[in-house]
Amino acid sequence: MTTTRFAPSPTGYIHVGNLRTALMNYLIARKAGGTFILRIDDTDPERSKEEYVDAIKQDMEWLGLHWDRIERQSERLDRYAEAADKLREMGRFYEAFETPTELDLKRKKQLNMGKPPVYDRAALNLSDAEKEALRAERGNGVWRFKLDHERIEWNDGILGDISIDAASVSDPVLIRGDGQVLYTIASVVDDTEMGVTDVVRGSDHVTNTATQIQIIEALGGTCPRFAHHSLLTGPQGEALSKRLGTLALRDLREQGVQPMALLSLMARLGSSDPVELRSDMAELIEGFDVNRFGAAPTKFDVQDLFPLTAKHLQSLPLADVADAVAEAGVPAELAEPFWAMARENITTLGDLKGWWELCRDGAEPLIADEDRDFIAEAVALLPEGPFDGETWGTWTKAVKEATGRKGKSLFMPLRKALTGMERGPEMATLLPLLQVIRARG
Structure with missing residues (x-):
């Protein structure tokens, strides 16, 4: 059976890259x-917070990405x-004691010599006595997995x-050194024991995947199928890293994105x-192919999300x-x-309030000096209420016959006088909702 997983760290809110x-x-x-x-990848007790676990669940539920089960590392x-x-028993795990400064100096030396800046495995040459001395001086060391120096290959x-x-x-x-288990081994153990068959993650994990394949094989597990998606950039190709805080899913939800x-x-x-707007999750599932x-x-x-949101809202029933x-x-x-x-004239549901305020309270009329007599004559011809979908047509026909105006010179001054705007909804559907005009009618 196909089994996949999403393994966020509860150290912040989910953003579009995580999604x-x-x-x-x-x-x-x-x-x-x-x-x-x-x-939930919560092996870091210092940075993991329960409020973020709750937020991750809320965001997933908001999107309709319902999980079959939840696990906590x-x-x-x-x-x-x-x-x-x-x-350790296999001889593939060893303790190392270098400080970050010492490791940095080693990397710089290797680069200067034209060599790849990889760990030199000096810790493998330490005697038991030397290890004891280093523990006494520096505390416990880190534990490194000893890679087999061969090519690691897979079809991504x-x-x-x-x-x-x-x-x-x-x-x-x-x-x-403080005993915290890192993602690299926790993920391998979990994927193996949970029967994960497919892993999709960002292309920044390609090197992690290579090392994890060897760890999986060392532990006798079966490697899942891996796929590494590209990383997102901004619209001009700029790095998103500094903007991800503003691209959290909860922020997009706040902005009215559907x-x-x-x-x-x-x-x-x-x-x-x-990119095509889909009506439901079933359509998304049917049309998805990671190989594409x-x-x-x-x-x-x-900004691409807002036209899609508007189009989606237009399709919804009341x-x-x-x-x-x-x-x-x-x-x-x-x-x-x-x-x-309103449905044809909003980008997000937050726009509904403005349209209702227009309907309820009216708007400051926009009347050009040359249109004042025309508007006064038109208002006098407004039928008695209540108004319905036919009222606009009946009224404008009467105004046309009385004034001789037609086309844009007829409709535009009336729209601007009633709504204070040059564009907007069909007046036939808006007029019956204008409460001030209804009261006058």
Whole structure:
């Protein structure tokens, strides 16, 4: 059975970069009728916060990315300790004591000599007595996995055939000196024991994948299928890293972005398929193929979400937005005609309030000096209420016959006088909702 996972760290809010990973893994699992696991990577007790765990769940639920089960790495520390012991027994795990400054000096020396800046494995030559002395002086060391210096190869679902020389990579640190288990081993143990078959993540993890493949094999596990998606950039190709705080999903939600608009964009962005607004999750699942994504950095512009949001809202019946219409202050008996009028003229649901204020309170008329007599004559011809969808046509016909005006010179001054705007909804649907005019009628 196909099993995928999304493994966020609860050290902040999910942003659009995280969503890309979550969505791809979710769609793969759902398309195959498999299992999607939400795995909280909370092995860092200092930075992990419960409020972020709750926020991750809220964001996932808002988007409709429902998980089949949830796991927490902080509850699986004994499994990682067991794997670490197994690696020690195999001679693939060793303790190292260099300080960050010492490691930096080693890297600089290697670079100056034209060599790759990888860890030199000096710790492997330490005697037991030397290790004891270093522990007494510096505390516990870090634990590194000893890579086999051979080529690590796999067929990547997005990048194609990958081949990395393990000798060009430092032996990865799997456990810190303070005992904290790092992602590299925790993820391997979890993926193996949870039967994860497919892993999609950012291309910045390619080197991690190479080292994890050797760890998986050392522990006797089966390697999942890996795919590494491109990283997002800003609309001009600039790095998103400094802007991710403003691209948190909760911020986009606050700005009125609709889930289906966001999902439709992210399910196609960076692929060979055009971005198309989908009506529901089933359409997204059916049309998804991870192999159609490319390796080139992918431009993301938050502004692209708003036309998609507007288009999505236009397709919704009143029942789907009734709460938002009520929150805007629209009386229940006017909700249906109000939504019919407003749906074509909003970008987000937050715009509803402005349209209801126009309907309820009217607007400052825009009347050119040359139109004042015309407007006065037109208002005198306004039929008695109540108004309906036919009123605008009946009224403008009478005004045309009385004044001789037609076309734009007839309709535009009337629109501007009634709404204070040059553009907007069809006046036939707006006029019956203008409360000030209704009262006059």
